[in-house]
Amino acid sequence: MTKTDLTLGDRLQARGVSRRAFLKYCATTASLLALPPTMVPHIANALESQRRPSVIWLSFQECTGCSESILRSNTPSIESMIFETISLDYHHTIMAASGHQAEEARKIAMEENWGNYLVIVDGSVPTGNMGYSTTAGESNIDTLKHVAEGAAAIVCMGTCSAFGGIPYANPNPTDAVAVSDVIKDKPIVNVPGCPPIPAVMTSVLAHYLAFGELPELDHLNRPKVFYGQNIHDRCYRRPFYERGQFAESFDDEGAKKGWCLYKLGCKGPTTYNACAVLKWNEGTSFPIEAGHGCLGCSEPNFWDAGSFYNPLSTATHLDAGTVALAGAVGVGVGAAAGAAARSQQKKIKAAPAKAFTPTKAEEESQ
Amino acid sequence: MTDLTLKDFMPKPETGNVILLLNEIRHALRHLAETGEPTTIDLSGIPMTKAETEEFEAALGTGEVHAEIDAGGPSEVIETSFAGVWRVIHRASEEMTLARYIEVTRIPEILVAHPSDMRAALTRLEARLELSSEEEAL
Structure with a gap:
């Protein structure tokens, strides 16, 4: 059995995480998502049998505040726990590999999980001079289009990827746009905030993992459960x-x-x-x-x-x-x-x- | 004629949810007693003022069991003065409450030892005993 064949239940057991801690995680996730408590066993069963989905995190015109927010959540925490349930195969800032090795990791993750991986984007996409923001010589918009093609869904973390954010502000020197302005044929959920609340980001991922679909969204594609009230x-x-x-x-x-x-x-x-x-x-x-x-x-x-x-x-x-x-x-x-x-x-x-x-x-x- | 003041037009500070919640618990407890089926109520979705929260907790009181759990952060399980009605509070740290539930059940699930943990515990215990017997043999 390879590492990717292991279910979350197998992984948690191997790491010595007790069933009590797992149930607590499921209960707090249900509460955060405003799901009825009767859903807790369903969340537990669904998460437990999940294999770690591949996640590719793309950073474009951003300040890394969204990554800071999600990574600096309190520990030990439900947030850190959820990150053990996904396979974060590509993230500029935190991955150990760099240069060609990093890009190779992204390529392998895409090939092995084509059609099934989750894409997270922070930062807006420049459409003006492509030289404003590139990674490994590729413009942000080309990377986004290419990676999105094989994605199951896209999660826009932060106001920049969701709505353009600060790069989009007048005079918008890079002709920045939101991800939804570029990608029209994939499910997109916007998790705005500058930065977003860590628990909101991870709960959206937990919902996707547990139910295999994005949570109910408002007219701006934001999860209603977190953005339904002012x-x-x-x-x-x-x-x-x-x-x-x-x-x-x-x-x-x-x-x-x-x-x-x-x-x-x-x-x-x-x-x-x-x-x-x-x-x-x-x-x-x-x-x-x-x-x-x-x-x-x-x-x-x-x-x-x-x-x-x-x-x-x-x-x-x-x-x-x-x-x-x-x-x-x-x-x-x-x-x-x-x-x-x-x-x-x-x-x-x-x-x-x-x-x-x-x-x-x-x-x-x- | 009574003089009306600005205060008379202001919303009352109480939500009135304490009595509604206690009634819901009454129904759940009756259901548990008659059928054995548990009910869980998520308190995070029920608005109450600070005073109402205190009133609610005072109305439930405390019973014979108070358990502290250290699993993915601290949790508390408090039996209320009504047998079968439990307050379950999950925290990430002492200051940060993640979720608050009322569980109407014989014993909250979080307290029960689970089969997967028991199997893992058995493996550890057997390994330890084998090691001890090997050490004794030496």
Whole structure:
């Protein structure tokens, strides 16, 4: 029996992982995915009999923050455990091999698992000058098209691969696009965030492994279970919003008392993510808990959606009086502001990104 | 005429889920007693305020069994004052709670020794005894 023939159950047993630890992992995965507890035995049976699927991780125009996030999850952890259940055959940053050996590993993984491997992408894809981002002399877009051809599904980790992210922001000098702008014939799940929450990334993989399909997705191809509610609705500062108690600056009495950060530019009402529930750094806190408003990093075009410090009401033409009224009527105006801001985002998305026009000096230097 | 204030229009801080949850547990316990079939309730999907969580835990109380498990991080199994109703809490570390369940069952699955672990344990024990007898023979 070769290593790849071993099931997860065989592997866990060989590593001395007890059945209790495995059941705990399955129970917490079910809870994270909001699956009914009756599904735990099904998850356990499915995962246990799984053979490690080959995973190819492609990094394009990115900062490696998504890899950092997923790899620096707390240990020992469910996250580290799930990575024992997949065969991560190619990942620039962490694989031991380099150069031609690394590329050979990718080629072998693709040949041996053609049609069945999972592709994870972090980073946006440049479509302008191909020299902006290459690996082993191959442009990112060529690598993506070639690797995606034999993939069972593609998971876009982070806002850059999901929506273009920061490279896509005006003036978008590399003509960056999202993976879904290039690949049209494969199932794609977007796991946005800058970076995404580690448990969200691994739970999406766990769902795929256990059920052989991607989780239910929203209109932006995000797993509904994690991106179905906005930050504002689950924020512990929400009661202050409803009472009309807002911090007006980062060092005023309101800020010291932990009041709502809406007027300081918090994008919680228009941002769909699980930060307020799952939190960061082993569940320690999330940005709003640390005293800073949400930047909206899991939404398309968050970098071009106006200042991080302007309240949503400014961007959506709601004046301070309307915001104050929100205190009186609670959810209604918040939802209205959210809807208006989302409408604004749609307009931004609909407008083509400004093409990069080289300056005269740049043209002369080329 | 009563003077209305802004407070009167604000949402009440309670979700009202404590009594609903206790009723669900009552039904599950009756089902267990009559049929032997267990029920598990995932508490992470049920919103409750901090005060309600405390009220809920106080209503359940604590029973005779309190077990701590060290398997992939710490877990706690607490029997409530109602036999057959257990609180099961899974953590990644002392500070980070991963999942909270109410299990209405004779004994939570996580406490039971599992056949695969027992087989592995038997192999280890046999190897150890063989080693001991070899050492004695020397």
